[in-house]
Amino acid sequence: MSTPDIELVSVTKLYGDTLVVDTIDITIPRGEFVSILGPSGCGKTTTLNMIAGFQEPTSGELRIRGADQQGVPPEKRNIGLVFQNYALFPHMTVAQNIAFGLKMKKAGRAETEAAVRSALKSVHLDGLQDRYPKELSGGQQQRTALARAIAPRPSVLLLDEPLSNLDLKLREAMRVELKEIQRELEMTFVYVTHDQEEAMAMSDRIVVMSRGVVAQEGDPTSIYNRPRTSFVADFIGKSNILPISAVTRGEAGPQLVLPGGVVLAIDTAEPVEGMRFCCIRPEDVRIRGLDGGPSGQAANLVDGRVAKIVNLGAHLDVWVDVAEGVTLKALLRTADAAGMQPGASITLAIAPEAIRTLAE
Amino acid sequence: MNRILAALYWIAMALIMAFITLPLLVVVAASLSPSSEVVLNPARWTFHWYGELWTAKWLGPFWLSVQIALTVSVISGMLGLLAAYVVAYRRCPAADVIMSFILSPLAVPQIVKGVAIVLFLSSAGLFHLLGTPGLIMAHVILTLPFATRMIATAVYNFDRNLDRAAQSLGAGRWQRIRFILLPLIKPGIFSGMTFTFILSFNNIPLSVFLVRPGQSTLPITVINYMEYSLTPVLAAVNVASLLFILTTIFVFEKLGGFSAQLHGGSK
Secondary structure (H helix, E strand, O other): OOOOOOOOOOEEEEEEEEEEEEEEEEEEOOOOOEEOOOOOOOOOOHHHHHHHHOOOOOEEEEOOOOOOOOOOOOHOOOEEEEEOOOOOOOOOOHHHHHHHHHHHOOOOOOHHHHHHHHHHHOOOOOOOOOOOOOOOOOHHHHHHHHHHOOOOOOOOEEEOOOOOOOHHHHHHHHHHHHHHHHHOOOEEEEEOOOEEEEHHHHOOOEEEEOEEEEEEOHHHHHHHHHHOOOHHHHHHHOEEEEEOOOEEEEEOOEEEEOOOOOOOOOOOOOOOOOOOOEEHHHHOOEEOOOOOOOOOOOOEEEEEEEEEEEEEOOEEEEEEEEEEEEEEEEEEEEEOOOOOOOOEEEEEEEHHEEEEEEOO | OHHHHHHHHHHHHHHHHHHHHHHHHHHHHHHHHOOOOOOOHHHHHHHHHHHHOOHHHHHHHHHOOOHHHHHHOOOOOOOHHHHHHHHOOOOOOOOOHHHHHHHHHHOHHEEEEEHHHHHHHOOOOOOOOOHHHHHHHHHHHHHHHHHHHHHHHHHHHOOOOHHHHHOOOOOOOOHHHOOOOHHHHHHHHHHHHHHHHHHHHHHOOOOHHHHOOOOOHHHHHHHHHHOOOHHHHHHHHHHHHHHHHHHHHHHHHHHHHHHHHHHOOOO
């Protein structure tokens, strides 16, 4: 396997006495789309700034293409950067903005023009090259910023919440486009975001950060399906997170006893030693006899009463009280749950495989 | 109610505008009048007094004032730029101290400054610097606070993300200064220089101490002339100076584009 583009080895960053990034290890292989995902204050932006070279790690080692970056200034790192507020040069046209990186590299005129043209094409801005940033819409500014960053062909592109200033529709369209551009250019993208949907939609790999440490790392599917902590389970997608009161042995395998005496059988492969919580995705909470959910003997059947229904259009969020103080949220297709009313008694069906145990 | 307020607002505005412009109109009328009595009838107006300005008596001081003002605006602009760079861009640890030091002449009355500079020059054995070099020096001390302040404000408003963007695109320090910082703070530099030019061109209190015998700037010549006679030629000088200053502002604006923010500005 070739050298990874970026390696962070036990990297720590202190601001005064505040530990912002705590001994993290991240490896970003060449050509991958990696998201660093976390809530604000988790250290993701600091991590990005350290990779870009705007901040030096307090300790640990940061390698880019195998070379230690200590003391290497940002302008020598050959890393592209897309900012949240775009940071376009207001006194330059779109074409001049895009050409800037090549001008700094002292590229020839023909080479610069070709690079500008191809960058404009990749981001679908053809024809706008003579406009000033002021004359562009938010989405166009965003594309210009992207074109400017990719034009000099950096080996790595860092993106700092680049879509957060766009409206929802545009944001969703740009997700698809960003991913396509990344695949086309075969460039390593490091995408910093607090938006888990964005990270899920685009990434080959997600690094979830929380309070300065890496909470979990993996491809989107495994992170979604196998969260290791309640933080990850809660932050990535939606989850029912319930404390485990006790673990017993049933005929078929281990069972979790939840507060209020609810008993759930779980998959035999699921670890139980030292596990304090379990999580169930709302879409895995089915209603028996309603939506063709798991009706076999294998499924856990839990009686409950509908507490609240929120209509999301295609889907319904349904809160079901299953015991004193234990409420499960179910995501149902609106068509399947037609006529359901708060107060109705129903039986939930939850497959054992859908239940994950969490240590913290 | 709102309409009454609006009416009051416009009346107040009109009065303020009249207060500012009417004296100027009177000066213009005076400069065109045939004698020292102000004539408002255009039929009797004459350009005679403007012709009189075209003599060494007025042109000499005018050129001296222009030379000093231009030199001072260049020196103050450059020093102000350096100070603003260190204070507002690099934000060096002693930034506040440096800024206070540069702004401190503002607290000293001009007369006091003038006397102090003369005393300094004589006690330091630099009396021969009286005249043009002394005037330039004094005017730089006078105008540097304004130039620095205006340029520093432009630098403070400079979006540092642009600098980081340029850096990520491979631009070293000098390239960032040349291609990003300077073009974006240029309006600030030029407005500082314009202000400096006007301050220097109009200055009397400092200049009176520092002109060599037989030498005179334009405002000093006007003051001296007033002691002997009050002819419309003074009004003509004032109108001509006004037009000259307006032209200067226009030229500086064209060069520096204070209004470049129209298609510039980073936010």
